Amino acid sequence: MPDGVIFPVSAAMLKQAAKYDASLEAFSRPLLGLVEYTLDDQGRMTVHNDPGVWYRYPDMTVQVESLFTFVEQTIETELVEELAFLANYDDTKRSVQAIVDMPDRDIDLLIRFCLQNNGKLSQRKRESHFQLLTNDEIDRLERAVAEGYKQPDSGLGG
Numbered sequence: 001m002p003d004g005v006i007f008p009v010s011a012a013m014l015k016q017a018a019k020y021d022a023s024l025e026a027f028s029r030p031l032l033g034l035v036e037y038t039l040d041d042q043g044r045m046t047v048h049n050d051p052g053v054w055y056r057y058p059d060m061t062v063q064v065e066s067l068f069t070f071v072e073q074t075i076e077t078e079l080v081e082e083l084a085f086l087a088n089y090d091d092t093k094r095s096v097q098a099i100v101d102m103p104d105r106d107i108d109l110l111i112r113f114c115l116q117n118n119g120k121l122s123q124r125k126r127e128s129h130f131q132l133l134t135n136d137e138i139d140r141l142e143r144a145v146a147e148g149y150k151q152p153d154s155g156l157g158g
Helices: 009-015 017-032 052-056 061-099 104-116 123-129 135-148
Strands: 037-039 045-047
Touching: 009 017, 009 061, 017 061, 061 104, 061 135, 104 123, 104 135
Parallel strands: none
Antiparallel strands: 037 045
8 A cells, every 4th residue: 555545444443333332342342351350449450460471472262364454444434435426526526616716615614515415505504614605606507416316226425
C-alpha cells in the first residue's frame, strides 16, 4: 500500500464490535485465571506472580483470523462503498456546477447537508448558507444530489 494511504479496517471492526471484542477476549479471558493480582482502593493493580511466560509466545490465531475477516470485509465492502460514494460525489458535483456556479466549499456543504437530511436542504441550512439561491435552483440542486446518490434499493446512499 502506498505511503499516506489509510486502510480503514477500524470501520469494519466498529460495525462488528461483538466479534472484535470476542477476538480480544479469546486471548485475555484465559489469562484471568492464571494471573494473581490485587486491586487497591484506587483501582491500581499489583501482580503477584510472573505472567511473562504467557505473554512471551502467545497464540494469536483467533486474533489473526479475526483481523483477516475484518480486512476482507474492508476490501469487499468498505472500500467499494467509499469508492462508489466518491464517484457519486464527482458526478453530483458536476451536476451541481451545471446548475449554479458556486465555490467547491459551498458545493461540498450543499451535498453534505442534503445527504444528512434525506436529500433535502433544510430551511435553516438554506437560510444560513444558501440564501442567494432561488427556490427553483434549490429544487434543481436537491434533485441533482438525489440523482447522484440514488441507490436501487434504498433511496439515498452515502
